[in-house]
Amino acid sequence: MSGTPPVPRDDPSPTPRDEPGATGAAGAPASSDELRRLRALLLGDTRTRVDGIETRLEAMELTPEALAERLPEAIALRARQDRQLGVALAPTVESAISESVRRRPGEFADAIFPVLGPAIRKAIAETMAELVGSINRAMEHSFSVRGLQWRMESWRSGVPYAQVVLRHALVYRVEQVFLVHAETGLLLAKASPPDLAVPDADLVSGMLTAIRDFVGDSFAQDAAAGGLRTFSVGELTVMVEPGPHALLAAVVRGQPAESFRRKTQETIESVHAQFSNALTEFDGDSRPFEPVQPLLQDCLVTVLDTDARPGASVNWRPLAIGAGLVLAAVIALSALSAWRWRRVIAALDATAGLTVVSSDRGWRSGSIRGLRDPDAASPGATIAAAGGDTLHITQRWDPYLSLAPDVVIARARRALGEAAGVRYALRGDTLVASGHAALDWVSAVRARASLPNGVGATDLSAVGLDVPAELDPLVREISEARVLFDVGSAVPGAAGSASPSALARRLSELQARVRDLGGDVELGLTGRSDGSGTDAANAALSQQRADAVRALLAPRAGGATIVTRALGATQPLETADPAARARENRSVSFAVRLLLHPSVR
Amino acid sequence: MIQKKVCMVGVFGTGKTSLVQQFVHTRFSEKYHSTVGVKIDRKVVELKGGEVTIVLWDLAGRDKDEDIGASYVRGAHGVIYVADGTRKETCEQVADLQRVATAAAGAVPAVIALNKCDLVADWALSSADEAALAARGTLFRTSAKSGEGVEAMFLAMATALIASPEGA
Ligand SMILES: Nc1nc2c(ncn2[C@@H]2O[C@H](COP(=O)(O)OP(=O)(O)O)[C@@H](O)[C@H]2O)c(=O)[nH]1
Ligand SMILES: [Mg+2]
Numbered sequence: 001m002s003g004t005p006p007v008p009r010d011d012p013s014p015t016p017r018d019e020p021g022a023t024g025a026a027g028a029p030a031s032s033d034e035l036r037r038l039r040a041l042l043l044g045d046t047r048t049r050v051d052g053i054e055t056r057l058e059a060m061e062l063t064p065e066a067l068a069e070r071l072p073e074a075i076a077l078r079a080r081q082d083r084q085l086g087v088a089l090a091p092t093v094e095s096a097i098s099e100s101v102r103r104r105p106g107e108f109a110d111a112i113f114p115v116l117g118p119a120i121r122k123a124i125a126e127t128m129a130e131l132v133g134s135i136n137r138a139m140e141h142s143f144s145v146r147g148l149q150w151r152m153e154s155w156r157s158g159v160p161y162a163q164v165v166l167r168h169a170l171v172y173r174v175e176q177v178f179l180v181h182a183e184t185g186l187l188l189a190k191a192s193p194p195d196l197a198v199p200d201a202d203l204v205s206g207m208l209t210a211i212r213d214f215v216g217d218s219f220a221q222d223a224a225a226g227g228l229r230t231f232s233v234g235e236l237t238v239m240v241e242p243g244p245h246a247l248l249a250a251v252v253r254g255q256p257a258e259s260f261r262r263k264t265q266e267t268i269e270s271v272h273a274q275f276s277n278a279l280t281e282f283d284g285d286s287r288p289f290e291p292v293q294p295l296l297q298d299c300l301v302t303v304l305d306t307d308a309r310p311g312a313s314v315n316w317r318p319l320a321i322g323a324g325l326v327l328a329a330v331i332a333l334s335a336l337s338a339w340r341w342r343r344v345i346a347a348l349d350a351t352a353g354l355t356v357v358s359s360d361r362g363w364r365s366g367s368i369r370g371l372r373d374p375d376a377a378s379p380g381a382t383i384a385a386a387g388g389d390t391l392h393i394t395q396r397w398d399p400y401l402s403l404a405p406d407v408v409i410a411r412a413r414r415a416l417g418e419a420a421g422v423r424y425a426l427r428g429d430t431l432v433a434s435g436h437a438a439l440d441w442v443s444a445v446r447a448r449a450s451l452p453n454g455v456g457a458t459d460l461s462a463v464g465l466d467v468p469a470e471l472d473p474l475v476r477e478i479s480e481a482r483v484l485f486d487v488g489s490a491v492p493g494a495a496g497s498a499s500p501s502a503l504a505r506r507l508s509e510l511q512a513r514v515r516d517l518g519g520d521v522e523l524g525l526t527g528r529s530d531g532s533g534t535d536a537a538n539a540a541l542s543q544q545r546a547d548a549v550r551a552l553l554a555p556r557a558g559g560a561t562i563v564t565r566a567l568g569a570t571q572p573l574e575t576a577d578p579a580a581r582a583r584e585n586r587s588v589s590f591a592v593r594l595l596l597h598p599s600v601r
Numbered sequence: 602m603i604q605k606k607v608c609m610v611g612v613f614g615t616g617k618t619s620l621v622q623q624f625v626h627t628r629f630s631e632k633y634h635s636t637v638g639v640k641i642d643r644k645v646v647e648l649k650g651g652e653v654t655i656v657l658w659d660l661a662g663r664d665k666d667e668d669i670g671a672s673y674v675r676g677a678h679g680v681i682y683v684a685d686g687t688r689k690e691t692c693e694q695v696a697d698l699q700r701v702a703t704a705a706a707g708a709v710p711a712v713i714a715l716n717k718c719d720l721v722a723d724w725a726l727s728s729a730d731e732a733a734l735a736a737r738g739t740l741f742r743t744s745a746k747s748g749e750g751v752e753a754m755f756l757a758m759a760t761a762l763i764a765s766p767e768g769a
Contacts, residue, residue: 183675184676185606185641185658203643206606207641210658210673213673283678284603284762285602286604287602
């Protein structure tokens, strides 16, 4: 405050006590009087002693200036040495503090409030943790009938279990706390749990005071006797804790314990201790009471009867927990076993070609009866894959014919023989093959009199025909041959050319052998020209060359089909020797393709 | 937040409840609802000096004039006395009420509402009577029915509350 006594050294006057201060003139005789007495008390004595010390110091040639210079160092030095300094100062400091508290408790409380606040908040956090803990206890260990009933209720109603516990096990919960100015009934501060809003708290506060006044008036009760302390509205109990300047009202759901009454008493006492000035000076401004929040928050307790009850609970709890754990383990194991069994049966049922007719599960073993298509996957593998124990499961599978696509395809593959490059699909009852296969395999499939069960027809049109291995050299010989031409000529037989008549013999041999396998040869002739000349001329010339070779081969082809194409100089053959390039491209080259003979198509 | 407790004081039927209703909820009802005990309402008033929440204590008007329940008035920061212009005696009773209220609350700002001014034709009040009333505090002619003077009267109260460093 502004009335701090002046420090003697700064005061030029030797008698500072009678200085006509502004406080005295302002017409506050009481406080200026007090100040004078205080100064006399505190400084009168000190002043003379300080003077004495000064003279002594001067005698020792140690001026206060010099002392001031060295004092901090000296204190630090001594404090490092031992605790003597602290011991010596302690009584003085203590009495100074207690004096300060006695005279201005409010200021002192204000000063230490920043320290108190966090501590209180920590306590609240611990209380919250306590509540969460007790709910968890209820959740974890409630193998009691009651716990199961709650669980059922939670399950039926969809209300979270913790909330059901709260509903049933709630002893009491403080839902609102008001700090009300006693004289005016105005609201100083309020607190409520985050999930409960307080509408019109200021009206409630006023009404509360009015009700108390009314009761006080009506029953001629003295305020000193406490007046109205408790009243109930439905499930709510309002507990009022009066103090000289303010009252604390707590709205409680359920039956508050006596310990809570003590808590409200302590709280209102703390409020008066910490806010005594603010309370006496209150003139409608509630801002000075904002720091009261932590104290009020501390009153927002929730008590459940699942909390440990001393005595009775000590003996049975560990047993119950043990039994509960065993029971839980058994339940868990049997649930696991049942789940695994269901998974095995489901896996079997989901496998094409397997149908479970009946199944029976014992404690460790089981038995399964069903139908199995011979082409279905192995039941044992399916069981093992699903986590079942084939050793302890008796199986009996009767054969049947499945029309499940996977099984039909498996059956077809078995019946038709493996062909590595062929893939199957079932469209309706038509077996559609794709990929590629050797000519002989394809024509064998085509020629089959009977198809596997479940297959009504085959479609092999998408299967590419491979050259059977034994015909490979012959095909290669034909494919690598070139009939060469002179520049601008369409007459075969340039130097180095293959002989058309030799080619014709090879072709007719190939055709004969392919025909034996149910196919036909289609020989493609590609006519080319070298790069000189116009495109049109080259195109015409290369066509003439292809036609000329066909004319030579056709009569002796043994029934093979011959087709031609003319590329001119557009897609030249690449040669290792660039010098040979033009020569090699004045040519007709050959490509062999196998087709199915119309009789097996 | 600055809050001030203001008590409505007046004989029953003068329009205390109606004035509060008009000021806080801007409504009026011809029906007479006898107030039991006390009814509390509040309104936040914006003034140049800032915001103030007026907590209005609407006391039950009882049969006996001075029986206004001193404990309700205790701690009030301001008192609004309500008189009914159509009933001369309610004006005269203001003096008694003011004596009781001042004893309980101290010399706090006072405003007098001379109510039912919409019925001014039926008033049986001489100008001398009105002047006598005005001597007891700032006088406003009000009508809880039409709303006339209501806002002005409450604002005058609020301004007085902010202005006065409490006299208690
Ligand atoms: N015409 C008129 N009637 C009013 C006015 N104020 C109140 N009243 C009526 O007077 C009756 C008493 O009013 P009320 O507010 O309940 O008086 P209270 O006992 O002082 O609270 C009610 O029937 C109101 O409708 C007013 O300004 N004009
Ligand atoms: Mg009324």
